[in-house]
Amino acid sequence: MPLSPPAQPGQSFAEIETPALVLDLDAFERNLVAMAAFTQAHGIRLRPHAKSHKSPEIALRQIAHGAVGQCCQKVGEAEVLVAGGVGDVLVTNEIVGAAKLDRLARLARSAKIGLCVDHPDGVREAAEAAARNDVTLDVYVEIDVGGRRCGVAPGEGAVRLAEAIARSNTLRFAGIHAYHGSAQHMRSIDERREAIERAGFAARNTVERLSHAGLKCEVVTGAGTGTHELETQSGIWNEIQAGSYIFMDADYARNRQADGTPFRTFEHSLFVLAGVMSKPVPDRAIVDAGHKSAAVDSGMPVPFRREGVIYTKPSDEHGVLTGDPIAMPHRGDSLLLIPGHCDPTVNLHDWYVCVRGLHGPDAHVEALWPVAARGALI
Secondary structure (H helix, E strand, C coil), rough: CCCCCCCCCCCCCCCCCCCCEEEHHHHHHHHHHHHHHHHHHHCEEEECCCCCCCCHHHHHHHHHHHCCCECCCHHHHHHHHCCCCCCEEEEEEEEEHHHHHHHHHHCCCCCEEEEEEEEEEHHHHHHHHHHHHCEEEECCCCCCCCCCCCEEEEHHHHHHHHHHHCCCCEEEEEEECCCCCCHHCCCCHHHHEEEEEHHHHCCCCCCCCHCCCCCCEEEEEECCCCCHHHHHHHCCEEEEEHHHHHHHCCCHHHHHHCCCCCCCCCCCCCCEEEEEEEEECCEEEEEEECCCCCCCCCCCCCCCCCCCEEEECCCCCCCCEEEECCCCCCCEEEEEEEEECCCHHHHHEEEEEEECCCCCCEEEEEEEEEECCCCCCC
């Protein structure tokens, strides 16, 4: 049975039931414009990561602002995006197994579909799936640029995979995937710059070796919200995959710029709206948002504009606020929490409650958007 949303369009902000995933439409739209302006000014392609939002509604708005398409991590996410009208999807992950590859290949009948490989068997399996489904798939060689996750070693190993792709009648060598995930959350700009310089050296070396082998590398794709400016400055990457920029979670806000100030390129637009259900003592309040409402893998949610109040000790359905009794909310109040990590927080909710004028007296619900790819794990 479908679950009821926590609000309806036209209701006031005060009428939203808690806990709810709230999207500040004004800040969200400014983030869209800011990233679009950046990529257009630098002549670089934007392929935002849909693992952050899991929503065709958001994907289409990013594309309307100049994005070339979307990337995602799971075949299920790609299916939801294509069904929602997205015509260009890159699965930035290794896909193993005939069933998953057939599902992905079938999508290529109605959209441009890409995937990554880091092993000769991946090339063979993708080619077989494309042949079974009479389609052509874009294939990117994923190289390990420092994240120590997926990816073939840069250089000759990558060239051999690209040559195997190019020999296939059902695959097209589309480029290399060079994403340094752990660099996104290095706090100082010097740490991030050093990591991306090393990644850039690996990517450039691979592109040069591909050229010597007679293979044109059309796209070098990667980068994220925390490092996209560095990849752009390098002159190596020509496509960036930033995803969290539309939301900006508490963890990204801990990154530092060159002058030591917090990373403020984009605004916080995504919140968990929590309700205070108990206030046993003046310096402690209990909210109805715990582990099932907000991910804590990258730190606790941060109360928004509540100086002196700290969120701590989450359990399944409870979160504890402690701190200054004067700043503490009262029983029956609600407050906004900035998620520590936006991606898994989004995956806990069925709906975005889209609010216009969130921080003003006339805040109201403008729209409900389903988290359409929630739980798309395969």
